[in-house]
Amino acid sequence: MAEEKKLFKVTIDNITIEVEPGTTILNAARMIGGDVAPPAMCYYSKLKGSGGKCRTCLVEVAQGSTADPRPMPKLVASCRTNVMDGMVVKNITSERVLDARNGVVEFLLINHPLDCPICDQAGECHLQDLSYEHGKAGTRYEFQRRTFEKHDLGPYIQLHMTRCILCYRCVYVADQVTNKRVHGVLDRGDHAEIATYIEKALDNDFIGNVIDVCPVGALTDKTFRFKNRVWFLKPVDAHRDCPKCAGKVTLWYRGDEVFRVTGRKDQWGEVHDWICNECRFEKKKTSDWVIEGPTRVSRHSVISANHYVNVAKPEEKLPQIMGRPPKITLNIHDISDVNKPEIHLSELPGPAHSDDFNK
Amino acid sequence: MQTLTNRAKPVDRRPMTLAERLYVVNIFKGMMITLRHMFKKKATIQYPEQQRPFSPVFRGLHVLNRDEQGRERCTACGLCAVACPAEAITMEAAERKPGEEHLYREEKYAAKYEINMLRCIFCGLCEEACPKDAIYLSETFARSNYKREGLIYKKQDLLIPHPIEQPEEYRKALGNRAKQKQSAN
Numbered sequence: 392m393a394e395e396k397k398l399f400k401v402t403i404d405n406i407t408i409e410v411e412p413g414t415t416i417l418n419a420a421r422m423i424g425g426d427v428a429p430p431a432m433c434y435y436s437k438l439k440g441s442g443g444k445c446r447t448c449l450v451e452v453a454q455g456s457t458a459d460p461r462p463m464p465k466l467v468a469s470c471r472t473n474v475m476d477g478m479v480v481k482n483i484t485s486e487r488v489l490d491a492r493n494g495v496v497e498f499l500l501i502n503h504p505l506d507c508p509i510c511d512q513a514g515e516c517h518l519q520d521l522s523y524e525h526g527k528a529g530t531r532y533e534f535q536r537r538t539f540e541k542h543d544l545g546p547y548i549q550l551h552m553t554r555c556i557l558c559y560r561c562v563y564v565a566d567q568v569t570n571k572r573v574h575g576v577l578d579r580g581d582h583a584e585i586a587t588y589i590e591k592a593l594d595n596d597f598i599g600n601v602i603d604v605c606p607v608g609a610l611t612d613k614t615f616r617f618k619n620r621v622w623f624l625k626p627v628d629a630h631r632d633c634p635k636c637a638g639k640v641t642l643w644y645r646g647d648e649v650f651r652v653t654g655r656k657d658q659w660g661e662v663h664d665w666i667c668n669e670c671r672f673e674k675k676k677t678s679d680w681v682i683e684g685p686t687r688v689s690r691h692s693v694i695s696a697n698h699y700v701n702v703a704k705p706e707e708k709l710p711q712i713m714g715r716p717p718k719i720t721l722n723i724h725d726i727s728d729v730n731k732p733e734i735h736l737s738e739l740p741g742p743a744h745s746d747d748f749n750k
Numbered sequence: 751m752q753t754l755t756n757r758a759k760p761v762d763r764r765p766m767t768l769a770e771r772l773y774v775v776n777i778f779k780g781m782m783i784t785l786r787h788m789f790k791k792k793a794t795i796q797y798p799e800q801q802r803p804f805s806p807v808f809r810g811l812h813v814l815n816r817d818e819q820g821r822e823r824c825t826a827c828g829l830c831a832v833a834c835p836a837e838a839i840t841m842e843a844a845e846r847k848p849g850e851e852h853l854y855r856e857e858k859y860a861a862k863y864e865i866n867m868l869r870c871i872f873c874g875l876c877e878e879a880c881p882k883d884a885i886y887l888s889e890t891f892a893r894s895n896y897k898r899e900g901l902i903y904k905k906q907d908l909l910i911p912h913p914i915e916q917p918e919e920y921r922k923a924l925g926n927r928a929k930q931k932q933s934a935n
Contacts, residue, residue: 508827508881509858617843617858620828696832726902729840729862742845748861 399476403427403450404484416469416480417448421659428659429482430492430521432499432606433558434470435661441563442470445556446495447521451488454479466491489525496525501532503607504553512608514621514693517660518556539584544574545592546740547599547613547672552584555609561585561601568665569595585609596635599671603654603662614672615643615651617742622693624650626686631679637664640671641686646730648737649675658689675737804926809874809887812865813923814908817855822909823884826860830876830885838869839876855882863905867892889925 398409403420404427410419418436420428429450434442442448448470452463457477466488469480482488500522507513539552557576562585565572573595574587587593593601601610624643631638643651652671654662674680688695710716724732728748736743769775795802804810815823826843844861846854853859870892877886895901911919 506856508825508829509856513827617826617845619843620832622832623828693832697837721898723866723902726899727840727864728904729842729864736842742858743842743861744844744847745850745861748842748844 399474399478401474401476401478401480403480404482410474412473414474416450416452416467416472416474416478417442419474420450420469420480420482424658426483429469430517430524431470431659432517432521432556433560435560435563435604436659437661438560438563438567438604441558441560443468445499445558447492447499449488449491449495451481451485452478453481453485493525493527496522497527497531499556500526500530502537502553503556504536506554510551510554510608511611511616511621512554512605515660516608517606537581542586543590543592544587544610545594547668548593548602549611549613549616550585551609551611552586554607555585556607557583557585558606560604560606561610564600564604565593565595565598568597568600571595594668596667596669597665599668600654600662600665602671603656606660612651612653612671613741614675618650618736618739619645622696624694625698626688626694628655628683628686629680630683631670631674631681633667633670635667636670637666638670639664640666640680642677642680642682645736647677648735649677649680650737651675655686804889808889809872809877811888811890811892812870812876812885812903812908813888813910814863814905815884815886816910816913816920818913819852820912820914821851821853821855822859823855823882824860824863825856825858825882825884826863827881829879829881833875833879834870835873835875836869836871838866838871840864840866860905863908865903865908867901867903868898888923 397412399412399414400407400409401416401419402408403416403423406423406427408419408423410422417429417431417434429448431442431448432445434445434448446468448468449466450469451466452472454460455463455478456475458475460477469482474480499518503518507516507519510516513519537553542550542552544550559576562572562575565574573591574585574593576583577586577588578584599612602612605611621643624645627642627644629640629642631640639655640652641655642649643653652666652674654664654666656662685698685700688698724730731748734748736747739747817823826841828841831837831839831841840862841860841864842862843858846857846859872887874887880886892901892903910923913920
């Protein structure tokens with residue numbers, strides 16, 4: 392080794408780690424991992440310039456550096472503050488931070504509608520997780536929540552502006568991943584909204600990634616709309632030879648139907664690779680993909696509910712004794728109306744309607 | 751040996767006396783107990799004519815609720831199905847079309863909703879999970895059936911009667927407990 396690189400020693404919640412200069416506190420905390428990492432609603436490590444908007448990642452700096460050990464007077468946004476040598480940071484060990492974070496969550500929820508039962512993001516929504524940990528059960532807000540005129544963003548992406556928390560991630564995706572941005576944040580303050588200036592469909596090849604980066608249910612997949620809840624689907628890693636993108640995706644199955652395709656997400660909810668619209672919206676057949684195996688889902692996620700991995704099935708003794716498989720007297724699919732084999736929900740371009748079931 | 755409780759009594763193993771061996775006193779004691787029960791209030795009731803009141807925590811057959819305008823409350827959020835330990839509930843959601851606002855309360859609704867009564871254990875977790883007050887366990891039993899096919903309850907079997915079109919049936923289906931709940935709110 393030619394030259395020893397100078398590493399900064401930083402202590403976060405009494406855990407010391409050495410990181411390279413220029414690392415943010417948030418990224419240093421993510422290197423430690425676990426509960427130490429502050430939650431982030433707007434910061435996205437793969438998008439340049441993201442962060443600093445939602446304030447959920449606020450931390451307390453108890454000691455600025457070895458050279459200047461004074462604490463920082465206010466809580467700082469950890470996604471935008473770089474570490475210094477000898478810095479001491481308090482995240483979950485600080486009462487002030489937890490209190491401030493509760494306040495931030497309350498602010499984020501002021502205008503957020505309580506429509507999780509309808510929202511397709513429920514179950515993988517970062518705001519849902521955040522408010523579950525930090526939020527209050529009730530609201531102190533007594534006024535009308537903001538409402539917007541509905542904008543149509545084309546056949547693939549469904550916009551619910553009332554759910555938006557203005558994190559700007561989708562704007563950065565359009566800037567950095569696609570070659571032309573047609574949507575953005577219009578107006579100011581309470582009227583600020585994600586929209587295209589003149590009704591325009593988002594049709595860039597990579598624009599589907601805004602669905603993956605959206606931390607709430609503001610931008611959702613129209614081809615998956617209302618088809619099923621995410622926790623009833625089985626995520627499976629798969630890839631295909633795509634000329635436009637890496638082609639590494641997660642397929643969400645019900646039975647042997649692919650209900651939706653998303654990018655693969657890491658433990659911070661960020662996608663590994665951007666995927667193109669063709670992979671995301673057009674390729675909804677198992678034959679399009681090479682299956683790698685079931686996605687590892689954190690067992691704290693509701694998506695892991697009723698998904699059993701490494702099941703050791705007991706040996707069936709009855710067929711051995713009888714010499715033939717037992718006669719099945721009741722096949723549930725003969726009676727049940729749900730999951731009819733002749734109705735393929737995954738082939739519908741949009742949400743199912745009342746006439747789709749009465750074939 | 752150490753006793754588990756302090757109520758254990760040692761068995762009296764002394765040989766019986768002549769008076770005891772005649773059993774007259776003991777038989778008389780036993781007959782008195784029988785006689786006393788003849789004058790007591792009877793525990794049995796004549797079931798179809800008489801019915802016992804349900805306990806306030808009784809969990810019977812599921813009912814899918816409607817709101818005061820008769821629209822279905824269920825939005826097919828799937829929380830009842832994921833809460834169900836017996837995996838008895840299945841559903842399929844659909845989007846409400848323009849013109850169906852009088853049928854469904856929210857923009858998404860359950861196009862199909864089924865409870866497999868063969869699997870259901872009547873634990874009431876679906877009622878607790880429901881964010882929309884759409885499902886509750888009523889004060890009736892699940893009807894018996896000669897065939898298992900009849901115990902797969904579809905949405906039409908579970909829906910409460912329309913409160914405006916059939917107010918009499920609606921009130922009957924609502925039961926006492928739901929009324930208590932409404933007056934508490």
